[in-house]
Amino acid sequence: MKAVIISAYTELKDMNKGFKYSIAQVNWWLLKHGDLYREVSNTYNKLCNDCLDWQAKGLPIDCLSKPVYCNKNSDFHSYIKFYDELDKATQLNKLEQQCFNANDEYLLCSKEDLRDWVIKHYDIYEKLGTYFFGYLEFNSKDDKNLHIAEVHDKSFGVDIRAEDFKSSLRFYDVYFDLYDNQKLYPEKIKEWDELFSKIQLPKENYE
Numbered sequence: 001m002k003a004v005i006i007s008a009y010t011e012l013k014d015m016n017k018g019f020k021y022s023i024a025q026v027n028w029w030l031l032k033h034g035d036l037y038r039e040v041s042n043t044y045n046k047l048c049n050d051c052l053d054w055q056a057k058g059l060p061i062d063c064l065s066k067p068v069y070c071n072k073n074s075d076f077h078s079y080i081k082f083y084d085e086l087d088k089a090t091q092l093n094k095l096e097q098q099c100f101n102a103n104d105e106y107l108l109c110s111k112e113d114l115r116d117w118v119i120k121h122y123d124i125y126e127k128l129g130t131y132f133f134g135y136l137e138f139n140s141k142d143d144k145n146l147h148i149a150e151v152h153d154k155s156f157g158v159d160i161r162a163e164d165f166k167s168s169l170r171f172y173d174v175y176f177d178l179y180d181n182q183k184l185y186p187e188k189i190k191e192w193d194e195l196f197s198k199i200q201l202p203k204e205n206y207e
């Protein structure tokens, strides 16, 4: 199964020069290797005999030293993670039309309407905000290609070309400015702050 995983990676790697992909190419690859994903996930989730022993003794079941025979293999784990990351990006791409509509509404907003617009479209920002922040984090300012994933050994990564996320990127920029910079929806920010302060670990746990 490891050889099949490597050939799946290679196929994606060789598809393009420069590792910049269209969303259609990513969709195609996900579809083609979906069976492999399910097979790897099933295997990964099944415990090997040593893991079962550990579990019976109430010990952690990650085959502590990660020996090659265990199903909790790090190659399997990386493949699952990589596939999930690509899949997430294709799900976010389905928000393009909603973003397009929201952008249209934005253009018609007067200054007084902006806050209502922000409140109305918070649900879209909640879905894509964190991901877009991460995808764009390492880019230079005018590079809007979305860096969505890297293979475990860092031999290549996957960028999705900006034009496939045109409306989403425009929405993200405008929304980020109104929400994070201009703070037009402070109640929501306060809500999150309160939530985070509740789940924060006691200080001594960081030491």
Ligand SMILES: [Zn+2]
Residues within 6 Å of the ligand: 047, 048, 049, 050, 051, 052, 061, 062, 063, 070, 071, 072
């Ligand atoms: Zn094991």
